[in-house]
Amino acid sequence: MNKEFKDIIDLALAEDIGSGDVSASLLADKQVSASIVCRKVAVICGIEYAQAAFLSLNKDIKINWLVKDGDLVDASQTLCTLSGSSRAIISAERVALNFLQTLSAVATQTRSLVDKISDTKAQLLDTRKTLPGLRLAQKQAVKCGGGVNHRLGLYDCIMLKENHIIAAGGISKAVAEAKAHFSDLDLIVEVETLEQLAEVLTLSDVTRALCDNFSLQMLSEAVALSAGRLPLEASGNIDKATIVSIAQTGVDFISTGSITKNIQAIDLSLRFA
Incomplete structure (x- = not known):
């Protein structure tokens, strides 16, 4: 122990x-x-x-x-x-x-959500929305249910969200700064528009793009725009009623806090x- x-x-x-x-x-x-x-x-x-x-x-x-x-x-x-x-x-x-x-x-x-999207290529990810003190335990539980772990915390992966991007003066600047300091870590960039995704696709150091609160049409367009060049993650408003249609757009990952907090x-x- x-x-x-x-x-x-x-x-x-x-x-x-x-x-x-x-x-x-x-x-x-x-x-x-x-x-x-x-x-x-x-x-x-x-x-x-x-x-x-x-x-x-x-x-x-x-x-x-x-x-x-x-x-x-x-x-x-x-x-x-x-x-x-x-x-x-x-x-x-x-x-x-x-x-x-x-x-x-x-x-x-x-398991209930993983089963719903089993006919698609999408993998279900957890988030950091866990009970205090039980992060590792809940993430192990996600794996037991057939899900995949996202980053464990703020230390093992760079995720640039809207406030990071605003503070840095834009996506390209934020990515350059991140890789200058932590070149060995995976880098995920959150995008809120297709224009932002297009910019991310021009950058060589990004591991994955997180499409935040995209509509189904936007997700489909994002998959077409990426054309397999960069893994895409869908996040926001994910539940039993929406997860299948989101997975069917062709995204690689779907992340939701519901599997660790709405239980x-x-x-x-x-x-x-």
Whole structure:
């Protein structure tokens, strides 16, 4: 367990347990058996986090996972069985389920959109619109659902958006400045018009153009204008109702924050046998 991962688990447990689980303290601490059941169809993700939550409180808890991350499960399917300290299992329950139900929600939401565009060449990308502290976890959940990770943060890829471009005095100047300082990083340029895209296509150092809030007609024209010279990403107003028609324009990538922020937690329950 690396330090960053351990810190996330420890913080979540400390937030919930605080000075001690007063309800669990009322129980006789005996050996029990339990199981976690999924109440709806879902793509599972977060097993590592859930397991760490239990084992952080008692390393002797035995967990037998019947599924793995990325598996599609049915309603009422048992995900795992547990045995060990009753107090430790109850104290870790909420934190373990929070990780599992949240990350499974991301994976499930992602899979639903990926399936919709499976007949096109478009790949579904996530964004930086993630829960604070859970960036890496949610991005792993996107991969479990069949999506592709965008940049991890502000440090591993240059993305020039409208305010960067305005401050630099234009697209060409912004690109030149970016590559002068960070020539080893990928460079994505956001465009809001076809004219801006035409300018980007004249520049040799750009990795991808992000077409922000383009209409379907504009996206089709952008694909024709690019003619395969530069990968195109569509972003803005992406949902279940629009994603297929957007993918059918021929864009290479579609990015949306909905798969990490507009999610509904998967219903899970833990019960003693």
